[in-house]
Each structure stands twice: as structure tokens, then as C-alpha cells.
Amino acid sequence: MSAPVNVAIVGAGPSGCYVADALGRKLPGARIDIFDRLPTPFGLVRGGVAPDHQGTKNISRQFERTLGKDGVRFLGNVAVGRDTSYEELKAAYDVLVITIGALDDRRLGIPGENLDGVYGSGRFVAWYNGIPDGRDLEPKLDGKSVAIIGNGNVALDIARLLGKTPDELATSDLCAHARAAFAAAQVEDIWLIGRRGPLDASFTTAELAEFGELSRVATLVDATALPDTIPDGMADERKKIAARNLEVLRGYAARGDPDDRPLRVHFVFNAAPLAIQGEGRASELLLEKTRVEHGDAVSGGESFSIPADTVISAIGYRSTPFPDLPFDATRGVVANSEGRVEAGVYTAGWCKRGPQGVVPANRADALAVADLIIADLAGGQPGCKPGGAQIDSLLAQRGARPVDFAGWQNINAAEVAAGQGRPREKLVRIEELLAAANFAQR
Template identity: 40%
Template sequence: MTGAARVLVVGAGPAGLYAATALAAAEVEVDVAERLPTPFGLVRYGVAPDHPKIKSVAGVLSRPFSSPGVRFLGNVEVGVDLTPADLARHYDAVVYATGAPVGRMAGIEGEDLPGSAPAGDFVSWYSGHPDAPDLSPLLASRRVAVIGAGNVALDVVRLLVKDPASLAGTDLPDHVLAALRASAVTDVHLVARRGPAQVRFTPAELRELGELPGVDVLVAAEDVAGALAEAADGSRADRANVDILCEWARRAPGGRDRRVWLRFRRRPVRLLGPDRVSGLVVRGEREELLPVQGVLHAVGYGAVPLPGLPFDRDSGTVPHVAGRVVDPERGVLPGVYVAGWLKRGATGVIGTNKADAGETAASLLADLPGLRRAPDRDPGSVTALLSRRGVPVVTWEGWRRIEREEERLGARQGRAVAKLADLPAMLALATRPGGPRG
């Protein structure tokens, strides 16, 4: 292959941007297509607002766009705005890194009642995702249950009980901050099927929950009985979690205004309520009724099948070998690659995507000499095609206009950033010449 290779990365989350970085370092021309007008994926729409240090990785993820050979094509949905035939015409290879955007449910009776939702939807709502459903009505509940035993469950519990005044300096959208200030939630029950020695909490995040002002964290002594012995052969994190939980089990309630109840070895059985959630039945040594009016299911995320790609529904991933997409019937699909959660499932932390994307990029670079060349190699042909189809493409500078407006709005309120969530407003801002005024 002579001349610079042309690759499309689908998805501007961590996996896609780490892949773009690795490819750009090899002097490959890269377009990054993102369905939203904003980059960074779960860094922007999944990291809790009170964890700004984690969000700072966005600076690293932005680096490929300083290269003249890398472009951001925001507000472009591959499969809709660009067809498979378009991709074959304009790109030598395609890397799919669309993540696992669908929050899963626990799979119990009554989970379709109003007041029951995936925790991922709640995360998207408080993170200002343009597609997120309005979950502010959940905050009218006095008592809420969160089903799950991982860090997403902890994030959701913490945001439900944390003093909104302590969130006023974060990047929460204005409408979310207002809803949290008006919240009626006083009690949150975290329901975990696992025992204390088997949960998947990060000890630092678990400890953070116990340090919230105005919040009692309650653990029943019988729930941690035997946990120290169970954790003895586990990881350092397992032992740290059990130590924290045992300490909490020894503490007397402080009579604070808000309470978190940690309930282990409880299997959710069914939700009650003819018209909306009025209770959650769980089963441990016996059945118990938790009188909650809302339930959030923090039991993981799932990917969705993409047109033209094989998909393993059991694992929720695209079959691959070292990032090379493999169809069970046709074998390896030349020039088609996958990275991130779509590749390995919804596991790991943000940094896990670096090695994951690096493996995929290495496979692609090794394959390049044998790949077919796209017939149309003019980058301008892609944007001209999208323009003819009426797609308002958001460039990197267009995204920066959104970012600067969020900083301007935040400065007016005494905070660094106030996140925008209205898609038409963001598009108007990003595609208007000259950007915002005032």
C-alpha cells in the first residue's frame, strides 16, 4: 500500500481515541466518527461528577486531534449517515469502538413498572447525555433500592444521598442540579446478591460512601458474619472491602437525615405495585419486603449488534482475534476491527482501553500492506457527501465551541463547567460560524 492509509474509527470514547492515537503515531490518516457532537464517551457520560480527577483523562484522549491527519466527525452515525458502501469507498479499514451503551436489568418480575430503570439510564441522566430519559421523577421517592455490587452501584447510591450543596461545583447540568436539590430521597438500600467478600467495589469508593456528611451507612452484623474468613484467600481489595464493612457493622447509627442500607446475600425476587413500584421483595435466609418506591438496576451494560457485523449475544461482543473481526461463517473480515467494550465486554477501567486499543491498532497496522485500497482517497469527499445528505458535521473546533460555552456558563455560576445536555442547542452552537456570543 503506497501513500498514507485511511482508517475510520467509529466511536470517540476512550477505546476509539486510544486507537486513533496509536494509528496516528504510525502516520495513518484517521477520521473519528461519533454519533454525538461531543467526544470522550463514558469519560463524559459515565464518570461520576464528583470524581473530576478521572475526568481529566479527557486531556490525554484529545491528543490525536492535534495531528493534521486526524479529524473529528461529530454528529455522524455510521450505518445511517454513512453506509457500508460509503465506508468501502473512502476507507482502507474501519475500527468499531461503540462501547456497550445499554444498561441491563436484573431480570425479575415487575421490573417494567414505572419507577424501575437501569442504573445506566440514571448515570446518563445526571451526566447530561442528550438521549437520557428524564429520571428526575425517581427523586420524588423517599426510599430507593439499587441492585448491584460494583462501582456503578456505589456511584448511584452516593449521588442519591449526597448533599447537593457539595455537588454545586461539579459539571452537573443545571436541570440535574436543580432536581437533586429538590430530592425527597432519605433512604437507599443497596441490594447485592454477593457476600461482602465477593463484591466488586473499589475500596477507595466504598470508603468514600462512609465519609459522606449527614449520611449513616448501615450494615447488619449478620451480613458480615464469616466474611473475614471468606476474604482471607482473596485479593487485597477483597480484604480491604471486608475490613471496611465490618467496621461499619460495629458502628452505632448516628441519627443522620439520610441513610444507606447495605444488604448482602440478598437475591431480588420481584417488584410490587399495580401502577408503579411500591416495594422490592428480596430473598436471603428468608424473604423480606423493602418498602421502596424506586429501583435502579446496576447489573452491567450491554452492547447492541451493528449492521454487517457478527455479534455474540451471550457475551455481548463482536467475535474477534486480536481485534480482527471474525464472522463464524465467513472467517476474518478483511479491514474490519473492533476495540473496547464491544470487543471484550463491559469490564475494566478507562485505562484498560489503552492496551486493548493498542492490540487492535497493532493488528490493523500489520495487515495494512495486504488490505485493499479505498478508491476515493480525498478526505474532503467524505464531508462533501455528508453535506449533500444534510448532515451537520461537528468538527473538533465545533466541539471546542461547546466546551467553551460550558466553561462560560460554569464561570457565571462560580464553577469550572456547567454541562450542556440539549442536543439541538449543542448542534446549533457547534455548527454556527464564529461560535457563541456574550
């Protein structure tokens, strides 16, 4: 009988869990270690997906079953680049799969980006979703006007959470510190700004339509910004979504501004940010009108400004490489060819193809990389590296404190118990998470 294949997966988000599941099925007897820098698994399902969209988070039950399988170990609170290294993992495991996602905000690259009150959506979302390194952001929400730059679902998530009343957030797992900050906020206007037109927005219709159901929100759209027809040449699937979005936006435009609503969400299309202005703190966003030519937004030559005490950019993310990881700095992804990084090393998910696609979209990627691995192993010498024990002893020597699957289950139980009617009350400090992982009853 040949020795078991030792696999390390770096990143316990959806991609890492899908890869573990696929390899567990295709390589019976494989020993699979899944590392995550956080004490908690599930990546952006826990730390990105909006806290008021609990249905989307149900997928984590499936991932939980994967982490609990025989032959699979979860090693949370182990960051590659801090507690162990790429070279150490390559030396210990026959197969290494990098699934670290994409967490760094892309920058706007305009003057004023470093003013107080300006945030990238990655940091802002990490703050309200209780990712420990985002906890202390304490974003300024004390002004009347918030500008959100970007026309994707992340921009909609942020606007919706700011627009909901405390009652409308009652069934969410929005963290206590963010609930308090949102309840105290004095925001009256939220501007959702898209560089291109309404047909180019990557909103999904359900998320766009939710604004029509929020009790204190008026949705404002300039009817003249909405095209009468959808041009030929758009792919069928895209065309369907654009038509549905257009219908929702037309409904918003027709509703006008009911003056009994204290919070207005303005959809502003064909506007590119030029500068954020203010004395130390953001106060105004300068924009330029654009028109779309051959799919690109080009200057329309006319500028205008909107008040903006807080500016949040939601224009995409880049991966954060650790030392020695082959990295494509231009695209902000792990350097790879169809998922192969170098001999024995693979990648999948957002760090492979960039920050696009919903949770299930990562499954196909994971299955494809699992097939590559199986094909490559068939031509080589499986099971010849020492495996996880070698990394365990390095971690012990360095005083690292890995959280195993039982530890995560303890954290989960502690959070759910603290929820008191909510799905959970997240623990948001590393030390609190480690205490819950290690000292709850096992």
C-alpha cells in the same frame, strides 16, 4: 511514495481515542476520521464517569490532544446506522475500527421491571450526566426509599450522588436539571443490593470509603453478613481489594446508626431480586436470600422485601449494534476474534470485551488492535480506498450536520464559561450543542 492509509474509527470514547493515538504514531501519514453519534467526544468519560469525580475526567485532556493532531478529524453528530452505514464505511476506508462501547442496560428479567419508577443505570446515568437522549427521563425521586441493584462502582456512584448535599456537589459538573431533582428529592433510605457476599462485590475501596465522609449519610451494614476471614483460593490482587473493602464495611457496621443523619445507606449482601411490586408505580422490592456456592449465588429459600419507590438496576450493559455489524447477541458485544471482526475491520474497548474495566484498561486493548492492523497492512495493499471525502459527500447529500474538532472546542468553551465556579454547565440538547458548535466565534 505509497498512498496514505485511510482509517475510520466509530466511537470517540477512550477506546477510539487510544486507537487513534496509537495508529497516528505507528502509521505516519495515515488519515484518521473519528466518528461519534454525539456532537461531543470522550464517550463515558463525559457521559458515565461520576460528575463529582472530576480528577478521573482529566484524561480527556490527553484525548483532546489526539483529536487535535494533524491527520486526525473528529466528526461528531454522525451516527453510524443513521447518517452513514457500516457498508459505506467499509467501502470508503482501508481500515475500520469499531469502538462503540456498551450503553444498553442489561435487564433484570423479573416481574415488575416495567413499572413506573424502575430504571436501568445506563439511562439514569445518561440523565444526570447530560447525554441528550437521556435528558427527558425525569426519574421519580419523590419517594423515601431507593433500591439500587448491583455491587459495582456504578451502583456506588448513584448512591453517593443521591447522598451528597448540594454543597458537597458544588464542585461537580452534575447537570442543572439533575441538581434540581436531587435537591428536591425526599429520599431517606438507599438500599445497595448485592446478589453475592461482600467479598464478591466489585466495589473499589476508595469509592466504598467515600460514604464514610458524607455529612448527612449513615452507613448501615449487618455485621453478621461480614466474614471473619478471607478464604484461600482467591487471586492475590482480588484478595487485597476484598480485605480492604471488608475493613471499610466493618467500620460501617461498628458505627451503627447515628440518629442525627437523615439519610441511611444500607449495604445488603446475599440478596437476589425476585420481583418489583406496586400498582403502576414501584413500591416494594421482593428479594430472596442467597448463599454463594462455587462462585455462584444460589437460593437460600427465604424471601423478604424492602420498600422501594424507585428501583435502579446497575447490573451491566450490552453494546447497541447497527445494521450489518457482525454481533454476538449472547454476549452483547461485536463478534470478533482477538479484535479482528472481518477483513479490514477491527474492534476494541467495551464493545469488544464487554463492559468491564476502567478508562486506562482500554489502552492495552487499543495498542493490541493497532499492532494487529499494522501486521495485517504489511501483508496487503495499503491506501487503496477513496477515504473520508466519499463519506463527506454522502453526509452532505443527506443533510447531516457533523461537528468537527473546532466545533467541539466551541461547545467546550461555552460550557466552561457557563459553569460559573463549577467545572462546566453541560449543554444537554442536541440543538443547543449544535448551536454552540457552529455559531460561536471561530
